[in-house]
Amino acid sequence: MNRHHWWRDAVIYQVYVRSFLDSTGDGIGDLAGVRAGLPYLRKLGVDGIWLSPFYPSPQHDHGYDVADYRDVDPVYGDLDEFDRLVASAHRLGIRVLLDIVPNHCSSEHPWFREALAAAPGSPERARFHFADGRGPDGSEPPNNWHAMFGGPAWTRVTEADGRPGQWYLHMFTPEQPDWNWRNPEVADEFDQVLRFWLDRGVDGFRIDVAAGLFKHPELPDSPDPEADARTRDSVNPLAWNQPEVHDVWRHWRAVCEEYTARDGRERLLVGEVSVPSAREHAKYVRPDELHQAFFFDLLGAPWDADAFRKVISEAMQDIAGTGSTVTWVLNNHDQVRTVTRYGEPAEGSGLGAARARAAALLMLALPGAAYIYQGEELGLPEVVDLPDDVLTDPIFRRTGSRARIRDGCRVPLPWSGQASPFGFTSGAEGAKPWLPQPEYFAEYATHRALADTRSSWHLYRDGLQLRSALHQLGEGTLRWLDTQPGVLAFARGDDLVCAVNFGTAPVPAPVPGTPLLSSGPCRPGELPGSTAAWWIDGS
Numbered sequence: 137m138n139r140h141h142w143w144r145d146a147v148i149y150q151v152y153v154r155s156f157l158d159s160t161g162d163g164i165g166d167l168a169g170v171r172a173g174l175p176y177l178r179k180l181g182v183d184g185i186w187l188s189p190f191y192p193s194p195q196h197d198h199g200y201d202v203a204d205y206r207d208v209d210p211v212y213g214d215l216d217e218f219d220r221l222v223a224s225a226h227r228l229g230i231r232v233l234l235d236i237v238p239n240h241c242s243s244e245h246p247w248f249r250e251a252l253a254a255a256p257g258s259p260e261r262a263r264f265h266f267a268d269g270r271g272p273d274g275s276e277p278p279n280n281w282h283a284m285f286g287g288p289a290w291t292r293v294t295e296a297d298g299r300p301g302q303w304y305l306h307m308f309t310p311e312q313p314d315w316n317w318r319n320p321e322v323a324d325e326f327d328q329v330l331r332f333w334l335d336r337g338v339d340g341f342r343i344d345v346a347a348g349l350f351k352h353p354e355l356p357d358s359p360d361p362e363a364d365a366r367t368r369d370s371v372n373p374l375a376w377n378q379p380e381v382h383d384v385w386r387h388w389r390a391v392c393e394e395y396t397a398r399d400g401r402e403r404l405l406v407g408e409v410s411v412p413s414a415r416e417h418a419k420y421v422r423p424d425e426l427h428q429a430f431f432f433d434l435l436g437a438p439w440d441a442d443a444f445r446k447v448i449s450e451a452m453q454d455i456a457g458t459g460s461t462v463t464w465v466l467n468n469h470d471q472v473r474t475v476t477r478y479g480e481p482a483e484g485s486g487l488g489a490a491r492a493r494a495a496a497l498l499m500l501a502l503p504g505a506a507y508i509y510q511g512e513e514l515g516l517p518e519v520v521d522l523p524d525d526v527l528t529d530p531i532f533r534r535t536g537s538r539a540r541i542r543d544g545c546r547v548p549l550p551w552s553g554q555a556s557p558f559g560f561t562s563g564a565e566g567a568k569p570w571l572p573q574p575e576y577f578a579e580y581a582t583h584r585a586l587a588d589t590r591s592s593w594h595l596y597r598d599g600l601q602l603r604s605a606l607h608q609l610g611e612g613t614l615r616w617l618d619t620q621p622g623v624l625a626f627a628r629g630d631d632l633v634c635a636v637n638f639g640t641a642p643v644p645a646p647v648p649g650t651p652l653l654s655s656g657p658c659r660p661g662e663l664p665g666s667t668a669a670w671w672i673d674g675s
């Protein structure tokens with residue numbers, strides 16, 4: 137490779153704006169709060185931030201229901217505050233990615249309101265998927281697709297004359313109508329939206345549901361609608377991963393390149409791509425498409441050496457093998473946090489916390505880019521006991537089950553102090569975070585983490601520092617080393633060996649000497665259970 141592209145081994149921090157830091161005292165995080173937190177992120181050593189959606193939205197899905205793609209919701213600030221945030225981030229060397237939501241908008245979006253007011257067959261309706269129902273009176277949905285968040289993927293509208301009329305498609309909630317990407321007006325609109333934000337200086341976009349957008353042109357029945365509904369993954373083969381979507385990413389890449397040609401700054405497109413295999417995934421990161429796509433198989437792997445080895449090997453072969461880099465992720469705003477996920481079923485034993493730290497060190501040693509979700513660096517567990525009446529996830533409302541709900545990983549961050557709101561909100565006494573914080577969050581507050589060199593925060597900070605010292609850690613491949621069962625070890629060039637003990641009993645370390653960095657205390661020559669370590673050449 138002739139030139140290093142910053143994004144190939146970047147570490148990006150996901151800011152869930154609503155829960156990061158509240159500057160106004162209303163109990164909801166905001167853009168000014170993010171700006172106030174930048175020095176903290178600079179200290180941590182990340183290359184950039186991805187901001188979850190802050191656009192005007194009725195918040196049926198916390199901003200993933202966008203009513204206006206070119207503004208800031210007053211709850212989060214305004215465009216001037218946004219500009220200040222980007223300027224401050226850039227001064228600190230932190231790049232800024234926005235979250236763009238092209239698969240669907242909000243039912244409050246002006247174009248959808250126009251579509252509702254217009255007649256069947258009108259150009260206004262052609263921007264979405266409107267169709268007549270089945271059955272003699274059209275009272276059955278046009279096909280059998282399920283929505284991802286429960287219930288059918290179609291909702292019937294009432295026409296201007298007051299009679300029940302056509303149906304519209306929404307792969308998530310009814311408040312999130314899907315755009316019709318076969319209509320060129322939609323593509324043009326998004327082209328303009330990208331340029332609007334690029335002109336304001338952003339460094340790129342995280343693309344929501346990037347395997348979505350196009351549906352099978354005839355919207356036929358799904359062969360197995362029950363399977364489509366079983367997980368939150370995009371499995372309906374007629375609704376996701378249609379070949380036409382790749383043309384959109386080629387176009388968006390060209391728009392980014394156009395801006396780079398003007399000012400030399402490389403922009404980054406990272407897709408949320410849920411597809412059935414690493415090979416399918418690789419298609420999204422071909423050289424003229426997205427720069428990155430989250431590789432979710434690592435996140436989905438159980439705490440097991442063979443499972444980790446399998447998904448890592450597949451990614452290296454099928455994705456990195458094509459010349460792209462792999463984008464690793466262990467946590468995000470949709471998933472149970474690693475500390476809790478790896479702790480099950482023995483929760484409370486500290487095992488989950490130890491494993492989460494080990495997994496983080498493993499992720500940071502892998503070739504490619506990595507994303508950290510806010511609070512992960514603090515070792516925050518999932519809040520599993522939020523009472524029903526505070527839950528806001530539409531999945532809970534639509535399925536009536538807590539099984540897949542996401543509020544528990546979105547509880548506002550603790551910054552300082554011994555009691556909620558732990559410095560999260562600057563509001564007067566009594567100001568309440570939008571989701572209640574448990575008392576034990578005191579142990580994880582950033583002030584405490586920074587002061588304690590054994591904290592997860594220090595592990596992440598040290599790992600990030602070493603990554604940048606080992607120039608271009610994101611490039612190249614890895615070589616598996618022979619180990620006993622239950623242990624993974626790999627070398628990265630001549631520089632680094634990383635080993636992880638997935639078991640609970642200590643094993644002989646694969647490298648002599650004391651590791652330079654480890655996720656828990658290590659004696660020379662030994663790798664304790666649930667621990668990862670790095671040995672650096674010459675250390």
Ligand code: GLC
Pocket residue numbers: 197200201237308344345408469470
């Ligand atoms: C993505 C987002 C998720 C959102 C969904 C619908 O999966 O990460 O939070 O609910 O898309 O936009």
